[in-house]
Amino acid sequence: MxxxxxxxxxxxxxxxxxxxxxxxxxxxxxxxxxxxxxxxxxxxxxxxxxxxxxxxxxxxxxxxxxxxxxxxxxxxxxxxxxxxxxxxxxxxxxxxxxxxxxxxxxxxxxxxxxxxxxxxxxxxxxxxxxxxxxxxxxxxxxxxxxxxxxxxxxxxxxxxxxxxxxxxxxxxxxxDIKLSKLPCCLLACLIGVLVDVLLITAVALWKSPYMLFKGWKRLLEDLIGREGPFLETVCVPFAGLAIILWPLAVVGAVIGAVISSFFLGLYGGVIVHQEDSLIMGLSYIVSAVSLFDEYVNDLLYLREGSCLPRPNYRRNMSTSLAHKMLDDNDLKNRRQGSYGSKLVSENSRTLKWAVQRYKPVQVWDWLFKSCKVNGSILIQNGMIDIKDIEECMKGDCKNLGIKLPAWSILQCLLASAKSNSSGLVISDDVELTRANGPRDKMFEWFIGPLLIMKEQLKALQLSENEEICLTELFWRYKNDKPEEWDNTGFSSSDSVRRAQLQAIIRRLKGLVASLSRMPTFRRRFRNLMKLLYLEALQASASGSHIGGILASRNGGRSSFQEEDMEVRDETVNKAEYGENDKENVV
Incomplete structure (x- = not known):
């Protein structure tokens, strides 16, 4: 417009x-x-x-x-x-x-x-x-x-x-902890909670007016000038709504600061145990307030750093200082770059740029779309049968619920390694990198290890035969020892190379096991299993290799076929996974 x-x-x-x-x-x-x-x-x-x-x-x-x-x-x-x-x-x-x-x-x-x-x-x-x-x-x-x-x-x-x-x-x-350190740890926790809760709450209350008025200033400028996040017509009404509800966001930020201050104070006891020094724990309690103040200043684009004291709370702070310098440089780049979340007068980003950054829900949707596509392939290849799907639909998804998402992610890692991509190639025209990935901490924890595993696969330079064998061995074996791959047709006999690949597989499965505990995962995976179950039934009816599995079960009729009509009604949401994903999802 x-x-x-x-x-x-x-x-x-x-x-x-x-x-x-x-x-x-x-x-x-x-x-x-x-x-x-x-x-x-x-x-x-x-x-x-x-x-x-x-x-x-x-x-x-x-x-x-x-x-x-x-x-x-x-x-x-x-x-x-x-x-x-x-x-x-x-x-x-x-x-x-x-x-x-x-x-x-x-x-x-x-x-x-x-x-x-x-x-x-x-x-x-x-x-x-x-x-x-x-x-x-x-x-x-x-x-x-x-x-x-x-x-x-x-x-x-x-x-x-x-x-x-x-x-x-x-x-x-x-x-374990030593009994001799326990009194000092408890004392540091008590002092930390009393001091940090009080001071961090005071800092949050002191900075809350800045957050309120700077937020209002930006929203009003964007609303009147139709710039920044509210350049598009669809977002203009949200500008007025955001102006009215912005005080609630400020109150929520203050409450979040108060809640986090308890955990920051308790962490002082951990510092005491790690450094074996009560002085270091007390120094951390003071430094935590300064670190929080600097974090708030960075969010509100106030002056850099903090005027509060920050004593060293580690005996060897060289590594920590090096990381802090890197973080400070990254922060300065964010301030100077076009992607910083700034006021309009500070060259704030537009909605069109914001769309280019992928949201956590988009990454989450991609994972289940990929599971849908790869699940269909595995059914056709006989690596998933109706018995596996029925067990998962009954509630026992410990096996398939981890293997299928991990196998789908492995295909993405292999494709990304072959394409020399700097990130993850999640479809024909979408590349997920650290620059355009979600800023959500949970998804940074999820994407970071995947990028490392992709680089490890890239360094191994797998041949086409090794990739084919790897995807089959991933599914059929526990991959605990290199000897498991003996007499399996894997082209490389190098035990170190095998151990490296198996370590990647185990780490990938562990990562997916952690993801499977997220509340939305189980519900969406159940819906996915219903779609795959219908595909397995259709493949069985067409006389494919899995057709014999239904025989000898309830006189040739699966126990889930009685619910088939109900399942078909629920698959109206199939569009959620995309009809053309086989062509677009890695």
Whole structure:
């Protein structure tokens, strides 16, 4: 769209926008007031039932796993067992209060935002969508929230606990603390909580007016000038909404700072144990406030650094200082580059640039699209049969739920290594790099190791025969020892080369195992299994090699065929995975 130039044009753009915005805002408030209580009731009642119902099992199983754990030494184990009642008692309170706050926020703001989205350029019948959008979808979304929360409390929790009681290698020592250091650690934790909570809260409150007024300044400039993030027509209504709701964002930032200050203070005890010095722990407590102040200054584009003292809290700070210098240089580059999140007067980015940066949900969608495509290929090759899919649909996804995503990511790593890409080639025209990847910490933790593994595969320079064998050996073997690949047709007999490839496979599976504990993973993977199950049935009906698997089971009829019509109804959402993904997804 054409950006208004000149004072008169900008004033007319702003004046003509106000009635349009207030009508949408009033309609959104009405929808939020109508749908919000329903969504709140679903989320609070559902999540509270899950928290209270599973609380006895969580308490018993947590104590059992900690007591049985071989990863914790005797002193640390006793300390954890003694302190466990505090988080276990607080968990129901936090879960219910969080459900109330989340239910209020989601139930009210989801219809409100949907109202503004319906006014965008992508909708033809805007009048209808402004009234209808955000009503039924919010109620369905509330049920999805409860489902994901249930998956986390029931499946993810027990998966984490399984790791606690796993055996450790003989050469690995359990984590423990010395009794002589315990009093100093506890003293540092106590002092850290008292000092850091007070001072960090004071810094957050002191800087909150700057955040409030600088945010308002930027939003108003973008709204009136139709520049920055609000250059496009679809985003103009959100400018007014963001101006009204910006104080809530500031309050949320202050609350987040207060909550994080507790953990920053407690970390002082860890510093004392690592450095074996109470003085170092006290120095960290002081430095934590300075580090927080500098972090806030960087976010708000205030002066660099901090005027607060920052004593050394490590005996050898050379490595830490080197990393800090690199981080400072990176920060300066971000300030000077065109991709910094700055005010309009500081050359703020436009929405078109923002679209070029991939969001976490886009990476998440790619993973399941890739699983859909590669799952179909594996079914055709006989590496996945209906029995595997049925077991996963019944709830036992420990095998297929890790192998299929890891195998899909491996194909991406191999393709990226062959293309000499600086990042990950996730489709024919999309390349995910550190520059355009999500800034979300969780996805940086996910993408970073993948880039390292891609470089390792690139350095190994696998031949085409080795790549084919690798993908089959990945699926058929545990890949714990190089000897497993003997007599498998793998062209290289170099045990070191085999060990390197197996290490990449194990690390990849471990990474996917951690991802599988995310609440949305289980729900989306179940939907994926339903789609693959239908493909397996069609392949069986067409007389392919997996057709005999259904025989000898319920007289030739699968136990899941009775639910086939229900599954087919649910596959209306197949467009979520894309119909042409086989041509576009690696």
């Amino acid at each position: 054409e950006v208004p130039m000149g004072f008169v044009a900008k004033l007319w753009s702003f004046t003509s926008f106000l009635p349009f915005f207030f009508l949408l805002f009033i309609l959104g408030l009405f929808k939020g007031a109508l749908i919000g209580p329903v969504a709140l009731g679903i989320i609070v009642l559902g999540n509270s039932a899950v928290v209270i119902g599973l609380w006895p099992a969580h308490c018993i199983w947590t104590y059992y796993c900690v007591a049985r754990s071989k990863k914790l030494g005797l002193v640390l184990k006793i300390l954890v067992l003694v302190s466990l009642p505090v988080p276990l008692i607080l968990w129901p309170v936090i879960g219910i209060l969080g459900s109330i706050l989340g239910g209020v926020g989601y139930g009210f703001f989801s219809p409100l935002l949907a109202t503004f989205e319906a006014a965008g350029e992508n909708f033809s019948d805007k009048f209808y969508h402004c009234f209808a959008d955000g009503c039924w979808s919010t109620i369905k979304g509330s049920c999805t929230v409860v489902q994901d929360f249930t998956d986390f409390c029931f499946h993810s929790y027990f998966s984490y606990m399984d790791e606690v009681i796993e055996k450790i290698p003989a050469e690995e020592k359990p984590m």
